Every structure is written in C-alpha cells, then in structure tokens.
Amino acid sequence: MEHQASLQLTSSGADYSAHQKIGLAFIGVGLLALLITFLGEGALNPTVTLALSLAGLLTGSGILFARMLHQPAGVNNNGVWFSGATARGMAGWILGIVFTGFYILLYWTPSNLEQLIRGTDALSYAIRGSAADQWFLYGLFYTLAVLVMGIRMLIKYRDNRYQILRTISVMFFQLGLAFLIPNLMVLLNQPEFYFSYFWPLKYDYLWPSTFSSLTQGPGLGIFLLFWTAVMTVIATPVLTYFFGKRWYCSWVCGCGGLAETAGDPFRHLSDKSARAWKIERWMVHSVLVFVIVTTLMLWGNQWMGGGLLGGMSQEFSRWYGFFIGLIFAGVIGVGFYPVMGSRVWCRFGCPMAAVLGLLQKYFSRFRITTNGGQCISCGNCSTYCEMGIDVRWYAQRGQNIVRASCVGCGMCATVCPRGVLRLENGPLEARYNGPVLIHHDDMSVQLDETWKQSRPLMPPVQEDLPILTDDDL
Amino acid sequence: MARHIVIIGNGITGITAARFIRKLSDDRVTVVSSETDHFYARTALMYIYMGHMRYQETKPYEDHFWSRNRINLVRGYATQIDPGQKVVRIADGNDIAYDALLLATGSQSNKFGWPGQDLLGVQGLYGMQDLTLMERNTRNIAHAVVVGGGLIGIEMAEMLHARQIPVTFLVRENSYMDYLLPKEESALINREIAEHGIDLRLNTELKSIRGRKTAEAVETSQNERIECQFVGLTAGVHPNIDLAKASGIDTNRGIVVNEFFETSLPDIYAAGDCAEFNADGIGSRRIEQLWYTGRAHGKVVAKTLCGHRTPYQKGVFFNSAKFFTMEYQTYGDVPAQSEPHIRSRLFQSGRKLLRINSDRESGRVLGFNAMGVRLRQDQCEAWIRSGTSIKNVLASLGKARFDAEFYSNAVYRQAAAV
Numbered sequence: 073m074e075h076q077a078s079l080q081l082t083s084s085g086a087d088y089s090a091h092q093k094i095g096l097a098f099i100g101v102g103l104l105a106l107l108i109t110f111l112g113e114g115a116l117n118p119t120v121t122l123a124l125s126l127a128g129l130l131t132g133s134g135i136l137f138a139r140m141l142h143q144p145a146g147v148n149n150n151g152v153w154f155s156g157a158t159a160r161g162m163a164g165w166i167l168g169i170v171f172t173g174f175y176i177l178l179y180w181t182p183s184n185l186e187q188l189i190r191g192t193d194a195l196s197y198a199i200r201g202s203a204a205d206q207w208f209l210y211g212l213f214y215t216l217a218v219l220v221m222g223i224r225m226l227i228k229y230r231d232n233r234y235q236i237l238r239t240i241s242v243m244f245f246q247l248g249l250a251f252l253i254p255n256l257m258v259l260l261n262q263p264e265f266y267f268s269y270f271w272p273l274k275y276d277y278l279w280p281s282t283f284s285s286l287t288q289g290p291g292l293g294i295f296l297l298f299w300t301a302v303m304t305v306i307a308t309p310v311l312t313y314f315f316g317k318r319w320y321c322s323w324v325c326g327c328g329g330l331a332e333t334a335g336d337p338f339r340h341l342s343d344k345s346a347r348a349w350k351i352e353r354w355m356v357h358s359v360l361v362f363v364i365v366t367t368l369m370l371w372g373n374q375w376m377g378g379g380l381l382g383g384m385s386q387e388f389s390r391w392y393g394f395f396i397g398l399i400f401a402g403v404i405g406v407g408f409y410p411v412m413g414s415r416v417w418c419r420f421g422c423p424m425a426a427v428l429g430l431l432q433k434y435f436s437r438f439r440i441t442t443n444g445g446q447c448i449s450c451g452n453c454s455t456y457c458e459m460g461i462d463v464r465w466y467a468q469r470g471q472n473i474v475r476a477s478c479v480g481c482g483m484c485a486t487v488c489p490r491g492v493l494r495l496e497n498g499p500l501e502a503r504y505n506g507p508v509l510i511h512h513d514d515m516s517v518q519l520d521e522t523w524k525q526s527r528p529l530m531p532p533v534q535e536d537l538p539i540l541t542d543d544d545l
Numbered sequence: 546m547a548r549h550i551v552i553i554g555n556g557i558t559g560i561t562a563a564r565f566i567r568k569l570s571d572d573r574v575t576v577v578s579s580e581t582d583h584f585y586a587r588t589a590l591m592y593i594y595m596g597h598m599r600y601q602e603t604k605p606y607e608d609h610f611w612s613r614n615r616i617n618l619v620r621g622y623a624t625q626i627d628p629g630q631k632v633v634r635i636a637d638g639n640d641i642a643y644d645a646l647l648l649a650t651g652s653q654s655n656k657f658g659w660p661g662q663d664l665l666g667v668q669g670l671y672g673m674q675d676l677t678l679m680e681r682n683t684r685n686i687a688h689a690v691v692v693g694g695g696l697i698g699i700e701m702a703e704m705l706h707a708r709q710i711p712v713t714f715l716v717r718e719n720s721y722m723d724y725l726l727p728k729e730e731s732a733l734i735n736r737e738i739a740e741h742g743i744d745l746r747l748n749t750e751l752k753s754i755r756g757r758k759t760a761e762a763v764e765t766s767q768n769e770r771i772e773c774q775f776v777g778l779t780a781g782v783h784p785n786i787d788l789a790k791a792s793g794i795d796t797n798r799g800i801v802v803n804e805f806f807e808t809s810l811p812d813i814y815a816a817g818d819c820a821e822f823n824a825d826g827i828g829s830r831r832i833e834q835l836w837y838t839g840r841a842h843g844k845v846v847a848k849t850l851c852g853h854r855t856p857y858q859k860g861v862f863f864n865s866a867k868f869f870t871m872e873y874q875t876y877g878d879v880p881a882q883s884e885p886h887i888r889s890r891l892f893q894s895g896r897k898l899l900r901i902n903s904d905r906e907s908g909r910v911l912g913f914n915a916m917g918v919r920l921r922q923d924q925c926e927a928w929i930r931s932g933t934s935i936k937n938v939l940a941s942l943g944k945a946r947f948d949a950e951f952y953s954n955a956v957y958r959q960a961a962a963v
C-alpha cells in the first residue's frame with residue numbers, strides 16, 4: 073500500500089524536481105562562466121567564457137520553460153509567495169543586490185566590467201563594426217533578458233492571445249528598434265538613434281544639444297528630428313486617445329518591455345496601499361515638472377546665447393540626467409525588481425508615463441470595464457497589478473477602472489478567476505461610470521436617491537484619498 | 546440619538562451591512578467575529594494555500610479603513626443573546642448592548658457521521674482556522690483524498706494538486722456536479738480534472754475513514770481501500786445557527802427570517818448564508834449560500850436596520866466559478882436536466898462552450914451557460930428580463946461578449962451561423 077502511494081508521487085512530484093535540477097544545473101554553469109568572465113583578468117578568452125555562459129543560461133532556461141509546457145495552459149501562480157526569489161526572501165534580496173550592483177559598476181566604474189565587455193567584442197564588430205563598450209554590453213544583456221523571459225511569458229500565457237501579441241510586440245521593439253537598428257546605424261555612420269524612445273522619457277531628444285548634433289551630423293539627422301517631433305507631439309496623444317497609454321507602456325517601450333518579461337515574476341511585489349498611490353502621484357508629476365523645466369531652461373539658455381541664469385541650465389540638466397536618468401530609471405528601476413516589483417520607475421519616476429497618464433485619464437477611450445456583480449473580491453487582480461492599482465476596489469463595486477497609471481498589461485483580467493475585467497476602448501461618455509448598483513433589483517437607482525434625501529448622509533471620510541471614500545450607493 | 550447596531554460575523558454579509566449602515570446613518574456600528582481581526586475574502590482561501598496570495602492580499606480593505614469609517618471591530622465569539630436585556634454575551638466575559646442586532650454567522654462544513662470523521666488529518670474547508678489546519682495536516686504527506694463533488698471539493702483538489710500532493714477525488718454522482726450542470730458542461734469538467742492528473746472516482750461515496758489516531762486510509766462504497774494521510778470532507782455546508790438556537794430564536798435548517806430579514810425576536814435580524822426564508826418568503830431557494838447573495842442581503846438589511854424597511858427581492862440568477870483552468874459563468878435559468886418547455890442550443894468548440902436556453906413556444910431567451918468564454922452580465926440579464934427572442938439574441942450575441950481582446954470567437958461564429 074505504501075508502495076502504491078509512493079508510485080503516484082513519482083509521477084508528479086519527484087519528476088518535477090529532477091527536471092528542475094537539470095535546468096538549474098545549466099543555469100549554475102552559466103552563472104559560473106559569467107563570474108569567470110567577470111573576474112578572469114584575461115586569463116581565459118572572454119569571448120569563449122561569455123559564450124559558454126550564455127549557452128548555459130539559455131539551455132537551463134529552456135529546460136525550465138519546457139517543464140511549463142507540460143502543465144495544462146492557464147493561469148498558474150502557484151507558490152509565487154512561497155519562493156524566496158519572488159517573495160522578498162533571501163534569494164530575492166541577493167538578486168536585487170546583484171542587479172543593483174551591476175548598474176553601479178556599469179555607470180560608475182565600467183572598467184570593472186572590462187572582461188565582459190571584451191567578451192562581446194566579436195558580436196559588436198559584426199553588427200556595428202567597432203569594439204564594444206559598456207553600453208553595447210548593457211544593450212545586449214537587456215535585449216537577451218527581454219527575449220528569454222519573453223519566451224517564458226509566451227509559454228506561461230499561451231492560452232491568452234492578448235498576452236501573446238503584447239509580448240511578441242515588446243520583444244520585437246526591443247530587439248529591432250532598441251538594439252539592432254541603433255547599432256546598425258552606427259555601422260552605417262549614422263547617429264545611434266532609438267526610434268522607440270521619445271521625449272520626455274528620452275529627455276535629451278528634445279534638448280538643444282541633440283538638435284544641433286542631429287542637424288549638423290551626418291545623413292538622416294533631419295529625418296530623425298522630424299520623427300521625434302511627430303512622435304512626441306502628434307502620435308503620442310492620438311494613439312493614447314484611441315488605445316490608452318498601453319500602446320506604448322506595455323507594447324513598445326523598452327523599460328516596459330523588460331518589466332513585462334524579466335519583471336513578470338516580481339509583478340505582485342508592487343505596493344497597493346492608498347499611501348503608495350499618493351506618493352506615486354506626487355513623485356511622477358514632480359519628475360515631469362523637472363524635465364519640462366530643464367528642457368525649457370536649456371532652450372531659453374540656447375536662445376539667449378547662454379544668458380539665462382548662466383550655467384544653471386547645464387547644471388540642471390546634469391542633475392536630471394544623473395538622478396532621474398541613471399539612478400531612478402536604472403539602479404532603482406531595475407535593481408529593485410525583486411523588492412518593489414517590476415514597475416518602480418514606470419510608476420514613480422517616468423515622465424513619459426506621467427504625460428501618457430494624464431492623457432489616458434482625461435482624453436482617452438481606454439478603460440477597464442467590470443462585469444456586473446460577478447466579482448468575488450478575491451484580490452488576484454490587485455495582487456498581480458504591477459502598477460499597484462487596487463483593481464479590486466473598483467471591481468467589487470462594479471465601477472470602471474480609469475486610472476492614469478494603468479499600463480494596460482491586461483494581467484488583472486487574465487488572472488481574474490471570475491471573468492470580471494475587460495480592457496476596452498470605447499466612447500468617452502459613461503467611461504467614468506461611477507460605482508453602479510450591482511445586481512440588486514430591489515433597489516432601483518431612484519429609490520436610492522430618495523432614500524439619500526430622506527436621511528442625512530454621513531459626510532465622506534478623508535476626501536484627500538479618494539480610495540477611502542466608500543460611496544458606492 | 547445614535548443607536549448601536551451590532552453585527553455578529555465579519556463575512557461579506559455582515560461587512561456589507563456595516564458599510565451601508567455607515568453610509569445611511571450616524572448610528573454606532575460594531576462588528577463581532579471570532580474568525581479573523583479583519584474582513585477577508587473567503588472565496589480566496591484556496592489562493593493562499595496555493596501561494597498566489599497571502600492573507601493580507603485577500604483583505605478587500607486596508608486595515609485603517611475601519612477606524613476611519615468608524616466601524617468598530619471586536620474579535621470574539623458570541624455565545625448567547627439576551628433579547629430582554631438586549632445584550633450579546635461574548636466568550637471573553639464581556640457583554641455588548643445593542644439596539645438592533647444582525648446575525649450574519651455564515652455556514653459550517655457538513656459532516657455526515659462517517660466512521661473516523663474525527664481522526665487527525667480529516668477536515669473540512671470553510672474558514673481561516675481550517676486553512677491553518679490544512680497547512681499542518683498536509684505537510685509531507687504522500688496522498689490525499691477529497692470527498693464530495695461540489696465547488697469546495699474541486700477547489701480543495703486543485704489546492705492539493707498545486708502543492709504536488711497526489712489526490713483521489715470521490716464524487717457520488719455519475720459525472721462531476723451533474724445535479725447542477727448539463728451533461729456537456731459536466732463532461733468538460735471531468736476532462737479538466739483528469740488532465741490535471743487528479744484520480745477522479747465517479748459513482749463513489751465514502752464509507753469510512755480508517756486509522757488509529759490519524760487518518761491512514763479511506764474505504765469507499767466500491768469497497769476499495771485508498772491509503773492516504775489526509776481526508777478533505779467537502780460534502781456541502783449548512784447554516785451556522787448555533788448562536789440563534791442557544792438564544793431561543795426560531796431556526797429550521799437556517800435562522801428563519803421573512804423578506805425583511807426579521808427573525809422571530811424583535812430587533813434581531815439574520816442574513817447571508819445563515820438565514821432561511823420562511824414559507825411566505827421569496828422564490829424557490831430558501832437558503833442562499835453565495836458570496837453574491839450575501840452581499841445583496843447585507844445591502845438590503847442595512848436599509849431596514851436604518852429604519853427604511855425594504856423587502857429583499859431576487860433578481861435574475863447568476864453565478865460563476867473556475868474549475869482548475871476552466872472558467873464558468875451562468876445567467877438565468879439553465880437546469881441540469883432539460884425540461885420540455887425549454888429549447889437548449891449548444892455551441893461548442895474544443896474547451897469553449899456556450900449554451901443558450903429559450904422557451905420552446907414563445908422563443909424568449911431564458912438562460913446562458915458559458916465555459917471558457919466570458920459573457921457580459923448586464924447584457925444577458927437585460928435580454929432575460931425583457932424576454933428578448935432567441936433570434937434577436939443570436940443575431941446580436943457579440944454585444945454580450947466579455948472575452949479579452951483577440952480572443953477566439955469560434956463559439957460566437959457557430960451561434961451566428963444558426
């Protein structure tokens with residue numbers, strides 16, 4: 073009898089860990105080879121060790137992903153809060169420190185990464201005709217992370233076409249527009265230009281320095297300026313009007329692309345509290361003001377021939393580049409994935425997200441609709457919202473979700489076990505539907521209104537945080 | 546002067562009532578519950594065990610919500626009510642005086658007197674304490690048996706499966722939930738259960754549980770012995786009437802109430818899972834044990850408690866569930882066995898199924914079942930309520946779609962082709 077039970081165990085339990093062990097062994101070898109490259113001081117050929125490392129990492133990931141294919145398709149977040157790596161355990165903190173450390177080396181002491189950089193020389197010569205630098209290494213790692221973890225997304229969400237298309241899209245934009253094309257442009261003696269980034273995310277694209285270098289530089293410069301201006305001023309509002317900010321944040325953007333792929337295992341770590349929401353609104357709009365002021369100052373200074381506030385505008389732009397561009401977007405934005413979730417930068421710092429958010433909130437057809445009274449308040453939607461939106465708050469009272477920060481990743485709708493949420497583009501009327509009555513035939517809206525008049529309503533509590541005023545009558 | 550309204554039970558019923566009382570009046574509100582300090586979603590219990598969420602993620606409101614909105618929370622077990630003195634006795638010795646009292650005490654798991662049902666490792670799943678127990682009972686076990694083919698049973702099977710514990714699932718019926726679901730729907734779920742590697746035993750009942758101190762095996766009505774270290778008893782729930790009974794309030798299977806949720810004693814009300822409508826009550830189902838009905842009861846009884854006596858009326862029935870990865874929604878009237886006056890149209894494409902029932906004579910649409918596809922509740926309800934003809938419904942079925950963008954439209958194409 074004992075035997076029978078253990079036989080059953082073999083078919084589902086033990087098999088799993090054997091498979092997992094092989095995959096992890098390959099990843100271990102890959103990491104070791106990476107470490108050897110990093111510390112190798114040229115004793116071993118870095119091209120060989122780096123190639124070995126990537127081969128190990130890719131094979132190991134492939135083996136682990138193949139396991140997912142054996143499980144029936146469908147939402148599977150089993151054990152997310154049990155694993156140290158995804159639940160801020162020891163492994164999570166170590167990962168966070170490694171990611172953060174990498175950014176620090178990359179920005180401040182790239183010489184420490186010399187061997188890794190040399191390891192990518194061969195590839196760099198092949199696609200851009202010159203030796204690699206730390207930015208090439210970074211771009212390569214970044215793109216690989218999006219591609220490999222993108223494949224994981226494709227497998228994990230293989231029964232959901234919205235997730236599939238969206239993931240293919242970010243993989244395409246990262247590989248094509250944020251990696252190959254800019255490097256090929258270098259090869260062709262053109263400016264290294266990123267077609268998928270615009271001001272104010274790529275803040276310097278509307279700074280006078282970029283204007284002068286593009287207009288005076290070789291070839292395509294004027295076209296590139298035209299592209300930047302059109303995308304920033306025309307395409308952004310128009311596309312956001314029709315589709316919401318998701319057209320950019322979860323379909324095109326590289327920061328979003330990394331968050332949606334490499335960041336997927338950490339999405340539930342975002343803070344859902346009303347307090348965090350308040351901080352978010354202050355912070356992200358402050359950054360937007362900062363970048364607008366900086367840009368205006370630079371132009372003012374340019375126009376007045378350096379007369380505006382002396383060197384202040386240069387100083388301002390240097391600070392912006394340092395604190396926002398480097399520390400916030402990079403070190404904190406990605407380094408803190410395993411601690412604060414995958415969208416820290418997008419949520420608290422990105423000025424592009426702030427612009428798109430304002431457009432989305434006040435001038436867009438996009439909203440998430442809720443399905444009558446079907447919500448069981450389980451909390452899956454809020455938990456897996458990487459932007460920390462308390463989706464359940466709205467869903468359980470039958471209210472549409474119209475939030476500036478929503479990047480339209482669709483994950484709330486995907487994980488909802490009751491089919492309550494749907495991302496939609498629709499007419500502006502009734503987009504803010506207010507908390508509607510949820511399936512109570514006995515109480516028509518009219519009855520509620522007369523009732524309100526016949527007895528004094530409690531004054532709403534704490535108006536400053538709308539999330540706390542519970543007025544779903 | 547502000548009255549004191551006391552609510553026993555911080556589930557969806559009690560909490561919905563508390564929130565609406567706060568909105569409608571300036572009365573003092575106290576919610577007493579022995580289960581948890583704060584309201585959490587019972588429907589999410591499974592996700593805690595599976596590691597999708599922690600307890601704190603299942604709480605629909607942040608902890609400071611209650612004090613900000615002046616809803617007083619008391620953790621304690623109410624042992625008795627003294628309707629003469631108008632006080633509730635709490636197990637810790639305190640008395641709470643009330644002007645009006647709402648019992649929202651929910652349900653309890655059924656146990657049918659099986660031999661061995663009190664052994665260690667044998668349990669139901671209803672509350673947070675059960676979950677803690679299950680956590681302990683399933684540590685390092687080799688095999689589990691789940692008894693009872695209802696919604697909680699399949700959830701328990703899925704929970705154990707998520708922890709890689711092999712499960713045998715004993716179901717009395719010929720096919721999973723065939724007492725509620727038509728045969729095609731039920732068959733899809735049987736398949737879903739099997740695909741997840743659950744050992745599904747149909748037509749099988751529990752006879753006894755064997756073991757000295759802890760469960761070691763179960764014996765089935767098929768005279769099989771299945772070794773296991775854990776037995777989940779999920780053969781339904783019954784209203785929790787302990788407190789009402791101890792206090793001399795009329796009870797039957799549930800606490801007997803009229804359509805105003807008034808019990809047999811003045812100023813004492815009961816709603817949610819624990820209530821049973823009296824004979825002149827409403828509709829065919831006298832006990833409603835759903836999240837949705839609890840929410841509706843709570844909202845209506847709040848009005849009555851605030852002095853605006855409002856009867857409860859049922860709307861178009863709806864419900865939903867998820868069986869492993871298979872989503873299910875239902876609207877209106879879709880009986881398991883076809884009835885002569887109903888014409889049932891079935892559209893199926895692989896794991897996606899859409900059933901639309903209409904009246905054979907008048908053609909009015911009566912109900913919808915959706916599996917693997919999502920339907921818009923407002924639309925389905927509007928069609929059912931207005932008695933829209935099946936022809937018109939089929940012609941404009943797209944309006945009822947609630948699937949994610951780019952989702953397969955196979956079943957809708959079939960329906961449109963009719």
Ligand SMILES: Cc1cc2nc3c(=O)[nH]c(=O)nc-3n(C[C@H](O)[C@H](O)[C@H](O)COP(=O)(O)OP(=O)(O)OC[C@H]3O[C@@H](n4cnc5c(N)ncnc54)[C@H](O)[C@@H]3O)c2cc1C
Pocket residue numbers: 448553554555556557558559577578579580581587588589590591621622623624649650651652670671672697700785788816817818819833834835836837839865866
């Ligand atoms: C695992 C599970 C999954 C479910 N999933 C769904 C679903 O998907 N959809 C759906 O519609 N329904 C579902 N249900 C049913 C649904 O959860 C219940 O119908 C609903 O929670 C009932 O709410 P209630 O407020 O009436 O009672 P409860 O939620 O049971 O709340 C009653 C509370 O009162 C407390 N209490 C009782 N007596 C006393 C006392 N004397 N003193 C102090 N406190 C007391 C209890 O401890 C409990 O906390 C599920 C139930 C379970 C167990």
Ligand code: SF4
Pocket residue numbers: 456457458459460461463473477478479480481482483484485
């Ligand atoms: S609300 Fe939903 S779609 Fe929007 S960001 Fe959150 S999970 Fe993504």
Ligand code: SF4
Pocket residue numbers: 446447448449450451452453454463464467468487488489490491492493
């Ligand atoms: S919308 Fe869905 S996921 Fe969110 S709380 Fe409601 S039922 Fe759960």
